[in-house]
Amino acid sequence: MMNNWHRVRPGAFAFSEPERAAFYRLVAARRDVRQHFLPDPIPEEVLCRILEAAHRAPSVGLSQPWDFLIIRDPATKEQVWQSFARANEEAAQRFTEKRQTLYRTLKLEGIREAPVNLLVLCDRQRRGPVVLGRTHQRQMDLASCVCAVQNLWLAARAEGIGVGWVSILRRQELRAIFSLPRHVVPVAYLCLGWLSDALSEPELERLGWEQRSPLSAHVHWERYTSAQPASCASAAFQACDPAPHRRHFPCAPLPSPTLRSSKNPHPTSIHLILGGAKSGKSRYAETLALKQGGRVAVIVTAVAADEEMAERIARHRADRPADWTTIEAPYALAQAVANARAAFDVVVVDCLTLWLSNWLLLETGWHAPQAEPPKGRTFAEERAALLAALASDGAPTLLVANEVGLGIVPGEALSRRFRDEAGRLNQEIAAIAPKVTLVAAGIPLALKR
Ligand SMILES: Cc1cc2nc3c(=O)[nH]c(=O)nc-3n(C[C@H](O)[C@H](O)[C@H](O)COP(=O)(O)O)c2cc1C
Numbered sequence: 001m002m003n004n005w006h007r008v009r010p011g012a013f014a015f016s017e018p019e020r021a022a023f024y025r026l027v028a029a030r031r032d033v034r035q036h037f038l039p040d041p042i043p044e045e046v047l048c049r050i051l052e053a054a055h056r057a058p059s060v061g062l063s064q065p066w067d068f069l070i071i072r073d074p075a076t077k078e079q080v081w082q083s084f085a086r087a088n089e090e091a092a093q094r095f096t097e098k099r100q101t102l103y104r105t106l107k108l109e110g111i112r113e114a115p116v117n118l119l120v121l122c123d124r125q126r127r128g129p130v131v132l133g134r135t136h137q138r139q140m141d142l143a144s145c146v147c148a149v150q151n152l153w154l155a156a157r158a159e160g161i162g163v164g165w166v167s168i169l170r171r172q173e174l175r176a177i178f179s180l181p182r183h184v185v186p187v188a189y190l191c192l193g194w195l196s197d198a199l200s201e202p203e204l205e206r207l208g209w210e211q212r213s214p215l216s217a218h219v220h221w222e223r224y225t226s227a228q229p230a231s232c233a234s235a236a237f238q239a240c241d242p243a244p245h246r247r248h249f250p251c252a253p254l255p256s257p258t259l260r261s262s263k264n265p266h267p268t269s270i271h272l273i274l275g276g277a278k279s280g281k282s283r284y285a286e287t288l289a290l291k292q293g294g295r296v297a298v299i300v301t302a303v304a305a306d307e308e309m310a311e312r313i314a315r316h317r318a319d320r321p322a323d324w325t326t327i328e329a330p331y332a333l334a335q336a337v338a339n340a341r342a343a344f345d346v347v348v349v350d351c352l353t354l355w356l357s358n359w360l361l362l363e364t365g366w367h368a369p370q371a372e373p374p375k376g377r378t379f380a381e382e383r384a385a386l387l388a389a390l391a392s393d394g395a396p397t398l399l400v401a402n403e404v405g406l407g408i409v410p411g412e413a414l415s416r417r418f419r420d421e422a423g424r425l426n427q428e429i430a431a432i433a434p435k436v437t438l439v440a441a442g443i444p445l446a447l448k449r
Helices: 017-029 044-055 074-093 097-105 140-159 171-178 235-240 257-261 281-292 307-319 333-343 352-363 379-391 413-432
Strands: 066-071 116-123 161-166 184-194 270-275 296-300 325-328 346-350 397-402 435-440 443-448
Touching: 017 140, 044 066, 044 140, 066 074, 066 140, 074 097, 074 116, 074 171, 116 140, 140 161, 140 184, 171 184, 270 281, 270 413, 281 296, 281 346, 281 397, 281 435, 296 307, 296 333, 333 346, 333 379, 352 379, 352 397, 352 413, 379 413, 397 413
Parallel strands: 270 397, 270 435, 296 325, 296 346, 346 397
Antiparallel strands: 066 116, 116 184, 161 184, 435 443
16 A cells, blocks of 8 residues: 655645745844834734734644733833842843953843733643643743744744843743742843834844854754764765854745735836946946937936045946936935836936945945935834835836945944945845846856846
């Protein structure tokens, strides 16, 4: 007799490629959030969806030992914050003097800013004294509650809601504040709110407290190896995460979230042109625009911060055909692109990398002398708006960007961030652009056609 499994091919029950890509993107985009909360309330239907995701977590013996305590009262939050402040002072003193200085600069909670606080509890008596799966490992009920937290964390991120886990709290104080009976244990104190900014990397990494390690350093084969587990890893595992600071799942495609919601998920008219400095990338874009014909708009992002730059900009402008329209957009690129794509026959954006640089410099307090920086908008919002403008119908658009990451690792943080953000931006645009070309030494090399 033939078993059924002979007829099922491996992967038969896998999700579709875009679904898997969206899932891996979600996992990579989830962050612990402490200081990027909007004060806007979270509608109850959204909260309900997030809690439903938590409630679908695996649990030992299907015991579902969790309970969710929702806190919105500012007076209660204040009590918890006071408790945090006491514990945090004790915590600071446990680190060496040098670490202590850095520790004290870290913001490790968002209790008062987050519109919703949530206490995830574990009822250690749920389903009675003998529970399937807890007979030999009693703590599996706590592990189940942590699974619920992780489901919640991911669901919230998918909704655009940030979650921060605050564990610098004395359990006894939480017990007193929330009148918890003895058998109910606080597992996680969480702060939830709409995101005002979406960090692409863990904040503790960005602030130099800790570094993320590569997956291959955590994988053991057959036996536990204390020394360098990476040395046992197959080439596939090592290739999967060769760089210690790699942020995304390198093995999975990373489409932009706007891709899913856009009306036009595969705009046929977007062409990303990458290259190094003086590689011929702008000239190539202009040649294509000339070939295309019609009314051409060139959106420029450079600003004349000094005389040399002003001369450069003037030279570029003089080199372009006289009947082309030049639009300056050092910051508000999304709106400029949307307008130009509606009004012209072909649009050239030159270049994305300078626009990114303008935004990053804003964070250091510098802004382009001739341009008023946009008020009340973050770079993350502007970037999302740009992706949406590109994903909509419009004139063919040629986007020029620098491939900056090929050199050595820059010696200071802002340059490293610039390099990383530039690489990420290129990936996001490349994911929605049907055509991508790399120009080197004046020669275009098609990466995607
Ligand atoms: C069990 C647990 C407890 C945590 N407690 C705190 C905390 O008290 N304060 C804090 O700022 N972050 C806390 N975090 C967040 C971690 O610092 C964060 O997950 C880590 O730095 C990685 O960053 P990411 O979550 O943004 O990827 C906690 C995370 C976990 C899983």
